[in-house]
Amino acid sequence: MKRLLFLIVLFVLTMPLYGQQKTRMLFIFDASNSMNGKWEGATKIVRAREILRKTITDLKEIPDLELALRVYGHQAPITPTFQDCNDTKLEIPFGENNHDVIINFIENVEPKGTTPIARSLEESVNDFPDKSTRNVIVLITDGLEACEGFPCEVAKKLKDKGVNVTPFVVGLGIDLAYLNDFSCIGRFYEASTLQSFEKVMKSVVSDVLLNTTVQINLNDITSQPTETNTTVFLYEAGTKNLKYTFMHTLNFKGNPDTISIIDPKLKYDVVANTLPRVEAKGVSIYRGRHNYINLDCPQGMLSVRVKGPSTQPNIKVIVRQGDQSMTLNVQDLKEVQKYIVGPYDIEVLTLPRIYQNGINISQGNYKYIDIPGSGQLKYQAYNPIVGQIFLKTESGDLEWVCDLDTDKTIGYYHLQPGQYRIVYRTASAKSTDYTLFKDFLIISGDKMSLKL
Numbered sequence: 001m002k003r004l005l006f007l008i009v010l011f012v013l014t015m016p017l018y019g020q021q022k023t024r025m026l027f028i029f030d031a032s033n034s035m036n037g038k039w040e041g042a043t044k045i046v047r048a049r050e051i052l053r054k055t056i057t058d059l060k061e062i063p064d065l066e067l068a069l070r071v072y073g074h075q076a077p078i079t080p081t082f083q084d085c086n087d088t089k090l091e092i093p094f095g096e097n098n099h100d101v102i103i104n105f106i107e108n109v110e111p112k113g114t115t116p117i118a119r120s121l122e123e124s125v126n127d128f129p130d131k132s133t134r135n136v137i138v139l140i141t142d143g144l145e146a147c148e149g150f151p152c153e154v155a156k157k158l159k160d161k162g163v164n165v166t167p168f169v170v171g172l173g174i175d176l177a178y179l180n181d182f183s184c185i186g187r188f189y190e191a192s193t194l195q196s197f198e199k200v201m202k203s204v205v206s207d208v209l210l211n212t213t214v215q216i217n218l219n220d221i222t223s224q225p226t227e228t229n230t231t232v233f234l235y236e237a238g239t240k241n242l243k244y245t246f247m248h249t250l251n252f253k254g255n256p257d258t259i260s261i262i263d264p265k266l267k268y269d270v271v272a273n274t275l276p277r278v279e280a281k282g283v284s285i286y287r288g289r290h291n292y293i294n295l296d297c298p299q300g301m302l303s304v305r306v307k308g309p310s311t312q313p314n315i316k317v318i319v320r321q322g323d324q325s326m327t328l329n330v331q332d333l334k335e336v337q338k339y340i341v342g343p344y345d346i347e348v349l350t351l352p353r354i355y356q357n358g359i360n361i362s363q364g365n366y367k368y369i370d371i372p373g374s375g376q377l378k379y380q381a382y383n384p385i386v387g388q389i390f391l392k393t394e395s396g397d398l399e400w401v402c403d404l405d406t407d408k409t410i411g412y413y414h415l416q417p418g419q420y421r422i423v424y425r426t427a428s429a430k431s432t433d434y435t436l437f438k439d440f441l442i443i444s445g446d447k448m449s450l451k452l
Contacts (some may be wrong), residue, residue, distance in 0.1 A: 118149025309445025
């Protein structure tokens with residue numbers, strides 16, 4: 001059974017010459033029976049028609065571009081005992097201003113037969129009037145080869161004949177194992193929704209026609225582009241005009257994904273939203289070439305954990321960079337957060353506060369900070385009281401921890417383990433002679449009760 005996928009495979013036949021005047025783009029359209037399957041609230045053939053209609057309409061504005069259409073799987077119905085593996089035909093030859101004719105054919109073709117991908121690719125080479133122009137094939141299909149052909153072998157044969165093949169694959173719900181089947185012929189894009197499918201199609205066409213691509217490298221400590229999963233902003237240089245937003249991705253080969261939609265007419269301020277963020281100012285994109293934007297973003301991980309039992313499940317951790325007083329981030333206990341490599345200071349919002357300075361974050365490593373678990377103090381008074389809680393330090397000093405809530409006769413406090421003193425008096429008392437105090441011990445995970 002064929003897998004339910006959408007693929008767009010784009011082959012560039014003969015390497016483009018800089019400044020070449022004419023481009024010929026052949027669309028190979030899947031009209032096999034499986035295109036009647038459901039996807040995104042309609043049949044796949046309906047959604048594919050929508051994408052092709054928009055794409056071909058947009059191509060009307062491109063000078064020195066000729067289009068053609070080959071269709072397969074539309075002539076002979078597939079049956080339990082028969083499939084026509086020669087069911088592929090050039091329906092609309094190359095010509096000028098034939099966009100509407102191609103759109104009309106796609107709108108009316110009905111899916112019937114099988115999926116002879118390799119056969120269609122072999123036949124398509126002869127669809128081009130000559131090899132001197134920039135010749136492009138865009139194959140649109142929803143599944144795998146069904147006729148025991150091997151598209152990778154076809155690609156190899158084309159290369160052996162001196163025809164260079166560069167594919168762009170766009171798949172709906174495609175898994176990495178299947179992508180590896182196409183690793184012999186090139187680059188891949190994956191789309192899971194109609195919107196992303198349309199965006200990727202525009203990106204592929206832009207890549208073919210403009211041949212201007214961008215690769216954003218988020219480099220680690222060894223200057224290798226291994227960092228990812230970070231939002232990247234591209235602003236028009238010197239302004240707050242945000243032009244592009246990308247969630248940085250590594251493709252299935254582990255390389256930074258190639259972007260084809262960035263306008264080369266502008267300069268950009270590029271921001272990687274790491275902690276802290278990394279910026280590159282006044283970056284130029286050069287038309288007609290593959291551009292690299294390099295940002296040094298080596299990162300490691302920080303997590304603060306409780307060691308042993310605790311009565312306090314939720315604790316916030318303030319993170320500051322080096323000796324800077326400004327808060328860089330507030331993270332939760334046990335949360336793992338990435339930071340650019342270097343020294344950091346943390347303040348754990350326990351009672352009393354826990355401070356650790358000069359914590360070193362190193363490339364690709366986890367830095368775990370363990371803190372003791374809290375115990376709980378419960379006090380109960382007959383009347384509202386005013387008072388404060390102090391920690392007895394190892395030197396014998398009393399260090400302020402917090403003030404009591406004067407509106408309550410019962411109070412609860414999560415405290416770090418140690419020796420404490422509570423100093424208090426009745427709120428209505430007008431004499432300091434009514435001042436009292438009690439010493440108590442807090443143990444991690446235990447509860448202490450005081451009657452005042």
